[in-house]
Amino acid sequence: MAIPGNLLSSTTESMDPNTSGWVALLNCSISSGTGGRNGDGTLKLTSTASGEMRARTVSSYTVVPGQLYQVFADASGATVAERIGIRWLTSAGVEISYTWSLTTASASSSWHRIGAAGTAPTTATRAQVVVSASPVAGGVINYFENVYLGLPVRTLGNLLGFGTESLEIDTSGWAVDTNCALSRTAPAVQWAVDYYLAGGEVLALTASANGNMAARTVERPGVTAGTEYLAYCYLSPPTSGSAAWIELRFYNASNTLVQTTRGALAAPGTGYYQQRVSAIAPSTAVTCGVYVGVDTATTGQILRVEGVVVMVAPAIQTGSILPYADASFEQGVAGWTVVSGVATLARSTPWGAYSYDGAYALTASSATATTSVIRSAKFPIGAGMGGQPFRILLYENVTAGGWTLTRAVRWYDASNVDLGTTASSAATAPTSGWWYLALDVTAPATATQAAVELTLTATSTSSAIRLDRLALWHVLPLTSVTAVDDTASITLTLRELPIDYGLRIYRVTAGGARTLVRGESGLLDGTFAIVSDTMTIEDYEPPLAAPVSYLIELIDPADMSVDSRTSDTVTLTHADANLAWLKDPGYPSRNLLVMVQRGPDWTRPIEQSVNHVKGRRNAVTLSDVRGGLEGDLLVWTRSDVERQSLHALLDPGHTLLWQAAPGMGVDDMYVSVAGASEARTAGPATDEWRAWTLPLTQQDMPVTVGVSGSAGRTWQDVLGDFATWQGVLDAYATWEDVFLDRRIGG
Template identity: 60%
Template sequence: MAIPGNLLSATTSEIDPNTSGWTSKLNCTLSKGTGGRVGDGCLIVKSVAAGEMQARTVSSYPVTAGTTYQTFADAAGTLVERIGIRWLNSSGSEISITWSLSTASASAAWHRVGVAGAAPAGATQAQVLLSSTPAAGNVNQFWENIYLGLPIRTTGNLFSFGTESAEIDASGWTAEVNAGVTRQVPAVAWSVDNYLVGGQVIAVTATGAGNAAAVSTDRPVVTPGTDYRAYIYLNPPTLAADTWVELRYYDINGNQISAARSSLVQPSPGQGWYRQRASGIAPTNAATCSIAAGINGAAAGQVLRLEGAVVTVAPELQAGTILPYADGSLEQGIAGWTVASGVATIARSSPWGIAAWDGNYSLAVSSSTATASVIRSGRFAAPADTSYRAQIIASRSAGSWSTVNIKVRWYDAANADLGTSSGTSYSLPASDWWAMATDASVPAAATQGAIELTVTASATSSGMYIDNAALWEALPLTAVEVVEPTASITLTLRELPLDYDISVYRQASDGSRTLVRGPSGLLDHTLITSDLLVIEDYEAPIGVSVSYLVELYPPGSTSPSTRGSDTVTIPAGDRNEAWLKDPGNPQRNLQVMVQRAPDWQRPIEQTAYRVKGRRNAVVLSSTRGGLEGELTVWTRTDDERAALHWILDSGATLLWQAVPGMGVADMYVSVGQAAEARTGGTAMDQWRAWTLPLTETDMPVTTGVGASAGRTWQDILSEFDTWQAVLDTYATWEDVLLDRRTG
């Protein structure tokens, strides 16, 4: 599979179907091997004699001096290896090489090597170098899954790439107590498509016996009252090592004011790489945050390795849930959950990864007797005054449970108990995870709510796991809203099942259906990755009633469940105006005043053969083409004129929409050479007359709606130190939105 943002071609990156993207630089021959990770192919670098051997990319790739670039690859063999970026000037001469550290040990299993660094002054091109040093000739080293490009970082991470990753250096971390901080390159067999990890990791080494810890030097700004989640890969030195990660908050003076710690409990045999999460709501006086990690009771010389430090706004386990991430995910403990009555006990599941629907931990519930117990979450503000939906996902671990009843307990502003909703009861089968939900009306005085579970064991020593607890306002599963200023319709789909496929159709009154556009093209059997999907349909017809049909396909199934929406109509508006819309870039859409609609032609390719002695010619014809004609429009202001230039700039297929009754149906068109003329007024007159040659085309199928792909201003803050750096990287604000960089 192609690595996003890779400057290398697929052939060069994946070594399929050949090795044409690579050449020998020093003491080696190259050939194609088998057993690769992406495809079957891999690059064999064979030494000619003892000593360092190097291979490089045939091509040199454009870079911008001062910009940080990253390279990584998966390697295997009997040698330690390193990877580098070779910086070249405009004449192709070498300026310098940024090398990674060499791997700590050789490994015959595929493992990651990588490095990142800023292009030096004068650099205009770069090559990837692969290096290892055999003690003899005819020694093979294997390479695959190779990347060169801008650093790949976690979208939404408050930290810069230099803190999230150790590929540049170790300056994102500092020793806090009884420790030294360095970088190492262990041979780690990361997943082939885990592009967020590199080869170099942070090593926290205990200088003496006792607790040892390190903390990030990066202190990004946080918003008080916001729930944040931190996570990082921990690689403990032994199975018994007591390691942890901590999310810390600081006030404006840099004083630590709170911390949320999450301790790792390793599964046997231990010493793997475990992503550990911690979360907490930023206090009212919080200004910045950091992430810390450490070992309790370390022996001198023990090493805790770290990779992939991330702090983001905590994700909602269900859109709109009022439970903080810690209470819904149970990743760092039982949070606000308590046993209100009965013999049941609760704890975080153990060890890491034994039972979880999301993340790596859940709430473990045990009952020693065949009796009922009541388990309750913390209470949280419930601002809506209509109804809420509570849900858990549960799995049976031991014994049996006759019922699990889920309800909502309500409280007023003074924390007085207002009682519970009636609740819904479920049985708990012996295997798999099961969603259990209930709806609850909000009492008149209620301002807070909590999830309450009555769990009834039907056997002694019964156990269950609970995960993904959520409590949210019960809103319509499907909602539509007309947005008149943009002549569009917003379709909101809630509580979608993850990992299903979805198809979304726009339905006309005659029953005809048209697939609706999403970020990657038409929404046709598209994988669902979030329970909330908001679709902005800019191609809906104006002045015509439409509704939406949603098909949801379970994994591997061809039989969908369906949802339907209400019928809505975009107001037709002024009949003298029409819309020109760019399906892939709706921010460019504009309304123009029509001077004259086209006089249509339908071209056809024909060849006539006149046979001697026959009156009529023999004519061979192809299929008659679509409509062609000239649309003439006015722009009335300089802003309208600039907007029309903007939508025409890309040369992409456009959608032309006129008011119903004007004798023209909605049409996808390609615009030829556009002519802009003055209307005969003064030089200061802003009116312009435009002639737009239109050629009818098919609806674009693979064009997706351009969007930020989850990026926010936080990503700009994390990636750039100054606004000047932003201006130097992006030509327009649209380029900032779509992350289209210059150079």
């Protein structure tokens, strides 16, 4: 699997089918090894003699001076530890310097991550990746694969900068809070081959004396009062019994601490465990910080930290009114209480033992075969939601005994008056593994708040049930479509999608013809895996003034069975027959409506050879298949803005979609545009009108082109990468490049 954004070729990255992208640099020979995870191939370095051995990429790659770059790889070496670096070069290929990772703390034959990040020197224009190890004899072997060189890989939406999140540069994003010393180390940690957010270095807190120790982020990113935030990181505690934790703290405008929320790690060992904590920013909060630490540490104990993130908390289910803490139980039972009965509530333990979302679940236990009622805190359902349909969703796992379960929503009005419940019938809770249960309810007319309420009847003594990923949300149509005439596009919204299922979407015309719809990675043909329960697809290629609907197919990856949905029918309006659309399927922001001066006079070329046979009247003609339509489209641009926009549309030379008004005798057509001409009209020199001749050649619909953009990219992500606006201006040529994160020289 190619690493997104990698400057290296797939062969150089994965060593498949060979190691042609690499060459020995110092004291070693290279060859192809096996047993890799990013394909079977590996780069095998064998030392010639005692001392450091190095190999580098054959090619060098263009870099921008002053820009931060990251390099990482997976390594395996049973005898000696290794490191990785960036070799900076001038335009003439002269070596300037290296940016090296730390050497792995110990040798390990298991695949483990090595990595570093550094800023390109002012005189650097090229860079190479170098891998290194220092054996004490000849014949020592180290393996490498899954190599990346490119811009820093960071968590989209993280309010913290790359250096604070990843520790690949230094420890400057962190400061001592209590009783510890900070450093970096490079443990031999095996991360998933396609988990690119983990680097080689981690933050190490070493206790200076017996007692509590803690460190904090130097950055204090801004927050919005009333918004829920999620912080998480990987923690490797000194012992399985260590009281390690992560805290999310909020500060007011005077930098005074106003709220602290802790997520304590229930570690099953001393590995790396992702611990989460969430909280709603209080009314006076303007910034936040992340703290990590260990309570009652002993002198010299070390807490290791990796992958620190703070972000706006994602919804467990789009539109759910339950906060993350009350739905996922990563830091405790949140607002859940036992209303009646003998049941007890607790967060499951240890980390990872029971969970559907995150690493923990809510555990309800009953020592006797009796009935208990548990209830969440109450939350606003939104203005005007009285009388509207809602849906409960929960995941349950019976781990001891048996249970009868009743699901309900308890409603309240604006004065907190209890309006009673809307409940399901009692039913036996399914056993063996995780099951999801749903219930549709209708809010009373005066309801403004709601709480989820569960009646649990244990059918035997010592029963236990785990609950996770709870949600309560206003039910909207599973599929909705909206015509956007201004952009000649249709917005398709899909809700309550199953995560990890394949997605295939057809655009269906009135005659029943089906055409695959384009997504971010190309046509949505079933190979796209769903990553969110709600998706919005903007289709910029539907016909004008013709009814269309959409067929949505959801493909279960387990057995490839297909569930289908069908949308309503919608029609785009196209009022002026003198205007036509020129669209770039991959970059719809460049689409342009132009005035047509004259349509093409079409020709259809054909490759033929004519053979005159001696003594025969008629020639013998051998023909290839007749080609598609070719002709000149004449259009006007009516302003400087339109003229500049048409230049921007034509500049990349992409295949375009030409859509004329219905009834003009021209079908929608994908075309390439040859040498275009721009001429002035007969008006005065100040006239902004221009006459264009666009030589068109019919093309097939591009199937691999995706709708370009950076899904989820916000100004906060730009802020996380650049300290100043000048840095942004230096890194990007246009604002479109900012949006797409397409940097100069990247």
